[in-house]
Amino acid sequence: MRSPFDGLTDFQKNKLFILLGTHIYPYKKNQEILPTIKYDNIIAIVLDGLAEIVNIEYNGNETIKEKLEKNSVFGTNISGTNYEDYQIIAKKDTTILVIDYDKLINPNNLNHNYFNIFYNNLFDIINVKFKEANERIRILEKKQIRDKLLDFFEIEHKKTRQKNIYLDFSLKNLADYLAVDRSAMFRELKHLKEEKFIEVNGRKITLLYKNL
Amino acid sequence: MRSPFDGLTDFQKNKLFILLGTHIYPYKKNQEILPTIKYDNIIAIVLDGLAEIVNIEYNGNETIKEKLEKNSVFGTNISGTNYEDYQIIAKKDTTILVIDYDKLINPNNLNHNYFNIFYNNLFDIINVKFKEANERIRILEKKQIRDKLLDFFEIEHKKTRQKNIYLDFSLKNLADYLAVDRSAMFRELKHLKEEKFIEVNGRKITLLYKNL
DNA sequence: ATAAAAAAGTTGCACTTGCAACTGATTTAC
DNA sequence: GTAAATCAGTTGCAAGTGCAACTTTTTTAT
Numbered sequence: 001m002r003s004p005f006d007g008l009t010d011f012q013k014n015k016l017f018i019l020l021g022t023h024i025y026p027y028k029k030n031q032e033i034l035p036t037i038k039y040d041n042i043i044a045i046v047l048d049g050l051a052e053i054v055n056i057e058y059n060g061n062e063t064i065k066e067k068l069e070k071n072s073v074f075g076t077n078i079s080g081t082n083y084e085d086y087q088i089i090a091k092k093d094t095t096i097l098v099i100d101y102d103k104l105i106n107p108n109n110l111n112h113n114y115f116n117i118f119y120n121n122l123f124d125i126i127n128v129k130f131k132e133a134n135e136r137i138r139i140l141e142k143k144q145i146r147d148k149l150l151d152f153f154e155i156e157h158k159k160t161r162q163k164n165i166y167l168d169f170s171l172k173n174l175a176d177y178l179a180v181d182r183s184a185m186f187r188e189l190k191h192l193k194e195e196k197f198i199e200v201n202g203r204k205i206t207l208l209y210k211n212l
Numbered sequence: 213m214r215s216p217f218d219g220l221t222d223f224q225k226n227k228l229f230i231l232l233g234t235h236i237y238p239y240k241k242n243q244e245i246l247p248t249i250k251y252d253n254i255i256a257i258v259l260d261g262l263a264e265i266v267n268i269e270y271n272g273n274e275t276i277k278e279k280l281e282k283n284s285v286f287g288t289n290i291s292g293t294n295y296e297d298y299q300i301i302a303k304k305d306t307t308i309l310v311i312d313y314d315k316l317i318n319p320n321n322l323n324h325n326y327f328n329i330f331y332n333n334l335f336d337i338i339n340v341k342f343k344e345a346n347e348r349i350r351i352l353e354k355k356q357i358r359d360k361l362l363d364f365f366e367i368e369h370k371k372t373r374q375k376n377i378y379l380d381f382s383l384k385n386l387a388d389y390l391a392v393d394r395s396a397m398f399r400e401l402k403h404l405k406e407e408k409f410i411e412v413n414g415r416k417i418t419l420l421y422k423n424l
Numbered sequence: 425a426t427a428a429a430a431a432a433g434t435t436g437c438a439c440t441t442g443c444a445a446c447t448g449a450t451t452t453a454c
Numbered sequence: 455g456t457a458a459a460t461c462a463g464t465t466g467c468a469a470g471t472g473c474a475a476c477t478t479t480t481t482t483a484t
Contacts, residue, residue, distance in 0.1 A: 077339050105332055111323065120317050123335060127289050130338065133345040140352035141391040143442070144470070172431060179353040181472045186433060355472070384461060393442045398463060
């Protein structure tokens, strides 16, 4: 995954932090991240560790919205994450860098080369995330589970051009991603298997239809 | 709506076009826009006119994905619009500016002040669009039409803090936005009316529940 | 190595939804 | 100003889905 600090030396990185007046917050495993920052207009970066954006429902069910690894970027202005709806939990000891969005947008900084590199990286990262969001919307727009699955398969297939799709998450997570009931998804997967559209072996899904 | 050229004089705008090696394409009403540009990595701006991103299904049904007014920004890297799935149609005579994404990202340009202003504007516009995309995802994730409607009402209510919501699009369009069947949505609206949750008068929806 | 937790997989049932097919009301076009 | 098109609103019905409640398998933790 692309890092917002690609192309920067550690020295430049530190100059950047000073220039932007950033804050660094350390969290222990299982601590909630940024619980006090409920206002808008920040961009946050995982400097180290691992965290998850989770949605805790009234019945206690937890669904993971996004995994935040090292160099992941998040925040109200960048991922639409609404702190009223979600909690961010450290899964390991985790260090978070917080940047004020308005300071980032301030063009006074633009004559520093290391800032420009950083800004370009962020621009690119956001565009990738935006593209992923639109991919998901395209899937969620489909009304039937079968169509959501086939759309998902098609999108994944286009990325590798291979008939085998290797999921790097569980089928339960896939159901969450498609925003459908898990058991209903399993039922539909079974139908697709029976109709020889696909084969499923653990997290490997094989597409059997002709049009590659 | 914010323009990507906010804060730029016409003179600076033209310098910018030259710097970025942009292309300008004119289209007549009802013409398809950018039909030949099937490759990735462009950002396009509506300089003048009006266009619509439409999804034409195999059965001939057209759904409008997005309206592109003057100063709207679109393109594969910015709206996730996939030219394989959608068509962009000029609704009036329309002029389109096309920028090569790689040229935009090239940091060599960053010591021109007018470029920086433009770049900041784009950054901001994309973030707003991204936020809207995430809003929609939050709605589409809901499994029941009732929950989608209530979620939509809540989001709209938060924007104005008023109990009246004035739609600037048709109820048919709302059904498309929620990605549900139109008649099923009407049925659910009727239920919500009967249960005194809402009132509907044309495109005005009044929220009747207590928690403002 | 074993217990605990999470994921995989299945099924019955009630309810929701999509779909088709209407009628009537509004808007748009020329 | 009238025709055509779009939108609003309703209903029956079949099919799809969510939900609950299970069992079995796999993974994770200590």
